[in-house]
Amino acid sequence: MMIIMRMKGVVILAGAALYVVLVCSRINGERGCNVYEGEWVYDDDHHTYPLFNSTACPFIRKEFDCIKYGRSDHHYLHYRWQPNACDLPKFDGVKFMRKLKGKKIMFVGDSITLNQWQSLTCLLYTASYGSNVTHHANDLISTLTFQDYGISVTYFNSHYLVDIEMEEFGRVLKLDSLKSGEIWKGFDVLVFNTWLWWHRRGIKQPWDYIEDEGIVVEDMDRTVAFTKALMRWAKWVESDVDPYKTKVFFTGVSPAHYRGEEWNEPGVRDCSNQTRPMTGSSYPAGEPLASKILKDVLSSNTTSVHLLDITTLS
Numbered sequence: 001m002m003i004i005m006r007m008k009g010v011v012i013l014a015g016a017a018l019y020v021v022l023v024c025s026r027i028n029g030e031r032g033c034n035v036y037e038g039e040w041v042y043d044d045d046h047h048t049y050p051l052f053n054s055t056a057c058p059f060i061r062k063e064f065d066c067i068k069y070g071r072s073d074h075h076y077l078h079y080r081w082q083p084n085a086c087d088l089p090k091f092d093g094v095k096f097m098r099k100l101k102g103k104k105i106m107f108v109g110d111s112i113t114l115n116q117w118q119s120l121t122c123l124l125y126t127a128s129y130g131s132n133v134t135h136h137a138n139d140l141i142s143t144l145t146f147q148d149y150g151i152s153v154t155y156f157n158s159h160y161l162v163d164i165e166m167e168e169f170g171r172v173l174k175l176d177s178l179k180s181g182e183i184w185k186g187f188d189v190l191v192f193n194t195w196l197w198w199h200r201r202g203i204k205q206p207w208d209y210i211e212d213e214g215i216v217v218e219d220m221d222r223t224v225a226f227t228k229a230l231m232r233w234a235k236w237v238e239s240d241v242d243p244y245k246t247k248v249f250f251t252g253v254s255p256a257h258y259r260g261e262e263w264n265e266p267g268v269r270d271c272s273n274q275t276r277p278m279t280g281s282s283y284p285a286g287e288p289l290a291s292k293i294l295k296d297v298l299s300s301n302t303t304s305v306h307l308l309d310i311t312t313l314s
């Protein structure tokens with residue numbers, strides 16, 4: 001629960017990062033500012049923060065509605081990300097929707113991505129107050145459509161990006177299969193992520209076998225499996241996504257927040273008491289291995305994927 005609250009920061013950031021890249025792309029390149037290097041600062045401008053009121057966002061899932069479920073401090077709603085080398089514009093939902101008029105945006109990934117989707121949709125909902133917003137959902141896909149701008153923002157639930165298929169002997173995680181790609185293809189903006197599920201075991205592991213290069217095994221090195229799946233995904237991006245039509249983003253790796261040693265609080269086993277972001281621009285435990293792997297695959301196997309490099313923001 002608190003992990004989700006902690007990730008709230010990531011969320012707003014992803015919305016803000018998308019905003020910067022899609023709406024204000026000049027800011028990113030012009031001055032060579034790396035917007036991912038910086039720190040969270042408390043902003044006491046009460047007209048601007050919080051950026052949305054979760055109670056007034058009708059489709060927010062209960063696990064993300066911290067205030068409704070009793071979080072008493074509101075400090076965390078007033079942070080803004082301050083890059084070291086430049087300033088970010090304030091998020092402007094109307095500007096976002098004008099710029100992306102008629103576009104279809106899809107988020108594909110695990111709960112971190114769900115969180116981002118949720119946050120962006122609440123930001124846009126707040127900005128489009130009074131206009132016609134429709135919501136369609138099933139187990140796999142959830143779409144908000146902002147009718148006045150013809151913009152849809154979809155969440156596609158996928159823990160691994162590659163497929164899990166039911167065979168007669170059990171559920172198989174197929175490192176070389178990406179059938180859902182057929183559904184993702186038609187979108188104008190795609191935002192992916194995957195990582196935290198690769199190390200799940202026991203009842204939290206939603207598959208029984210792994211298929212790799214046509215061979216079915218009970219298990220394998222999870223980091224290797226993750227790398228192979230990312231390469232498969234990268235191959236799909238290069239062969240099936242038209243870079244002139246679709247902008248592709250990948251949300252970087254968030255540290256897991258289960259081991260206090262990683263943030264200088266040895267013995268702590270979760271982040272239920274963490275209510276303020278860390279200061280500075282680095283994570284004491286250093287960059288997670290998965291983040292390095294992801295950067296390698298993106299740089300050597302893709303040509304136009306933008307990494308939303310949120311590791312030190314989360």
Ligand SMILES: *[C@@H]1O[C@H](CO)[C@@H](O)[C@H](O)[C@H]1NC(C)=O
Nearest residue numbers: 049050052053054055056057
């Ligand atoms: C948030 O929205 C709820 C429901 O619309 C409203 O009762 C509440 O006053 C709002 N809170 C703030 C801080 O605006």
Ligand SMILES: *[C@@H]1O[C@H](CO)[C@@H](O)[C@H](O)[C@H]1NC(C)=O
Nearest residue numbers: 131132133134145146147148
């Ligand atoms: C909202 O948009 C949907 C789909 O375009 C339409 O069917 C519905 O009548 C609209 N509702 C309102 C209140 O305008």
Ligand SMILES: *[C@@H]1O[C@H](CO)[C@@H](O)[C@H](O)[C@H]1NC(C)=O
Nearest residue numbers: 267268269270271272273274
């Ligand atoms: C959180 O902090 C309170 C007060 O310092 C302490 O009693 C509690 O054990 C802490 N909980 C965890 C999970 O660290």
Ligand SMILES: *[C@@H]1O[C@H](CO)[C@@H](O)[C@H](O)[C@H]1NC(C)=O
Nearest residue numbers: 231232234235296297300301
């Ligand atoms: C990905 O990049 C690595 C390192 O450059 C290379 O060995 C591999 O063949 C590439 N894979 C694909 C599918 O392009």
